[in-house]
Amino acid sequence: MNPTIELLKSHRSIRKFTDQPVSRELLETLIEAGQAAATSSHVQAYSVIHVTNPANREAIAELAGGQSYVATCGAFLLFCADMKRPTEAAERTGARVVRGMTEQLLVASVDTALMAQNVAIAAESAGLGICYIGGIRNNPQQISDLVGIPDHVFPVFGMCLGYPAHDPDVKPRLPVEAILKEDTYTDDREQVAAYDDAMHAYYQSRKGGPKDTTWSRNLTPLFDTKLRPHMREFLVKRGFEMK
Amino acid sequence: MNPTIELLKSHRSIRKFTDQPVSRELLETLIEAGQAAATSSHVQAYSVIHVTNPANREAIAELAGGQSYVATCGAFLLFCADMKRPTEAAERTGARVVRGMTEQLLVASVDTALMAQNVAIAAESAGLGICYIGGIRNNPQQISDLVGIPDHVFPVFGMCLGYPAHDPDVKPRLPVEAILKEDTYTDDREQVAAYDDAMHAYYQSRKGGPKDTTWSRNLTPLFDTKLRPHMREFLVKRGFEMK
CATH class of the missing domain: 3.40.109.10 (NADH Oxidase)
Known part of the structure; x- marks a missing residue:
């Protein structure tokens, strides 16, 4: 390196x-x-x-x-x-x-x-x-x-x-095997499960204080509501009509 | 540096x-x-x-x-x-x-x-x-x-x-004064004109052979037709509906 x-x-x-x-x-x-x-x-x-x-x-x-x-x-x-x-x-x-x-x-x-x-x-x-x-x-x-x-x-x-x-701390990232795929898009849920364990361990020991969660659980608030629902109308109004 | x-x-x-x-x-x-x-x-x-x-x-x-x-x-x-x-x-x-x-x-x-x-x-x-x-x-x-x-x-x-x-060659970029604006968005057509001159000179002397053009003139084919007009339908079909 x-x-x-x-x-x-x-x-x-x-x-x-x-x-x-x-x-x-x-x-x-x-x-x-x-x-x-x-x-x-x-x-x-x-x-x-x-x-x-x-x-x-x-x-x-x-x-x-x-x-x-x-x-x-x-x-x-x-x-x-x-x-x-x-x-x-x-x-x-x-x-x-x-x-x-x-x-x-x-x-x-x-x-x-x-x-x-x-x-x-x-x-x-x-x-x-x-x-x-x-x-x-x-x-x-x-x-x-x-x-x-x-x-x-x-x-x-x-x-x-x-x-x-x-x-x-530097936050751990997904395993490189999940991100880098050979010739075709392949399922990565096993790597995600391993990463959830790693992130759970990270959240327990991080400098900022322990938190009982995983990567997957942390994503819920991003996806269980309409995130920033004004973006479409804002962009259209400013001339980015997405035609 | x-x-x-x-x-x-x-x-x-x-x-x-x-x-x-x-x-x-x-x-x-x-x-x-x-x-x-x-x-x-x-x-x-x-x-x-x-x-x-x-x-x-x-x-x-x-x-x-x-x-x-x-x-x-x-x-x-x-x-x-x-x-x-x-x-x-x-x-x-x-x-x-x-x-x-x-x-x-x-x-x-x-x-x-x-x-x-x-x-x-x-x-x-x-x-x-x-x-x-x-x-x-x-x-x-x-x-x-x-x-x-x-x-x-x-x-x-x-x-x-x-x-x-x-x-x-490394291609010249727009003057930093055009890109970096102080506190408010300001017009930059003067810097663009200066850059067009610089790019014209670059195109005359570049290793790849001379070309009689400027940055502004080069942009025409990007904007005078509907560039990649299939992108909206493609994204919608793949689940990026831009709602």
């Missing part, structure tokens, strides 16, 4: 940060590292909003489900899927542009995620800790309004960055 | 590979590095199919739009968004599960992309080159049938991996 792979395998979400600020120079380096990720047809369908306004940071922390570290971390970034820039650029060359295709939603979401993951790794390589904030999809319209996100752009997730002030 | 950030910034797609195989041990290391990426609520909504069958590799190369390196690269991986494993795991604990939410499509697509980008970086850190293959969405149903992808799972993109047999 080389140092980069060791770094990748040591990731855990950081939610407590020291007061040390993230310098502007470092922030730009991280974004440039993000932009170096692969992008579908070189479309670069993303924008990143660096939220520094304290009132907006507090508001987003609340709107994301009461995640106070959105307000307290060294830097908070909103990663947006951006189909406005490339479609308008094509229009300025005279192209008649089609918007709202499902494929465009996928391209922009995947482009944004690849870019963000490079930012995350660059940040961790520089001694920062990070935490993705999917909770911004709890209230995507209000958050879009706060920072003036226009049509054909939407916030996919946020990211807290800063110098770590705690040292949480 | 540390070595990890240098690595991130040196990415370019590799499409010509030596005959040196990718060892099974390395492949598993890469997937484990992928799994270490952040995942929404720890759902790990992805599977990776390692396609080794030569006939299937040839077929996928054709179905992805005639990308011969899918057949010739050292290892070819299909990255799939997987909502089957977690929803069925929750069901086995007695949960009544809701499927087909738009939010679930986003969660699984983003989880898959974060994971894949870690695989890409781990691969590049080990001396491999990679190329994402979005072209598998040209014919996602046929490719799903070839490798037995079930409902609630869909192939988001492929990835070619192998030891590089060419050394293409």
Whole structure:
């Protein structure tokens, strides 16, 4: 294992940060590292909003489900899927542009995620800790309004960055045999059962205090209700019609 | 700049590979590095199919739009968004599960992309080159049938991996000032114009031979027709109804 792979395998979400600020120079380096990720047809369908306004940071922390570290971390970034820039650029060359295709939603979401993951790794390589904030999809319209996100752009997730002030455990992942399949998709319920045992043991001994659960049981609240049922209407309204 | 950030910034797609195989041990290391990426609520909504069958590799190369390196690269991986494993795991604990939410499509697509980008970086850190293959969405149903992808799972993109047999240029990206916005979304057409000039110069001098175009002009074929218009129906049929 080389140092980069060791770094990748040591990731855990950081939610407590020291007061040390993230310098502007470092922030730009991280974004440039993000932009170096692969992008579908070189479309670069993303924008990143660096939220520094304290009132907006507090508001987003609340709107994301009461995640106070959105307000307290060294830097908070909103990663947006951006189909406005490339479609308008094509229009300025005279192209008649089609918007709202499902494929465009996928391209922009995947482009944004690849870019963000490079930012995350660059940040961790520089001694920062990070935490993705999917909770911004709890209230995507209000958050879009706060920072003036226009049509054909939407916030996919946020990211807290800063110098770590705690040292949480690395959470075990599913067995590689469940994820990596040879030539055909195969059932993996045996590996899931073994993983449930491993996660039960992890939850008993983790630094954050014991919890009597498994991976499978933890998933129930994700699936037994309509998770973020406003997302379809929100996306359609912002010009991602999923045609 | 540390070595990890240098690595991130040196990415370019590799499409010509030596005959040196990718060892099974390395492949598993890469997937484990992928799994270490952040995942929404720890759902790990992805599977990776390692396609080794030569006939299937040839077929996928054709179905992805005639990308011969899918057949010739050292290892070819299909990255799939997987909502089957977690929803069925929750069901086995007695949960009544809701499927087909738009939010679930986003969660699984983003989880898959974060994971894949870690695989890409781990691969590049080990001396491999990679190329994402979005072209598998040209014919996602046929490719799903070839490798037995079930409902609630869909192939988001492929990835070619192998030891590089060419050394293409790193393509310039949009100016960081266009991507990184302070507190509010701001117009970036000036930066796009400057970038069009930079890309025009790049296309004139690149190793692959000169081409008289800009970034904005290159985008026209992406947007002046309905790109991959089958994606909506495909996803709905496979259980991603975007409700």
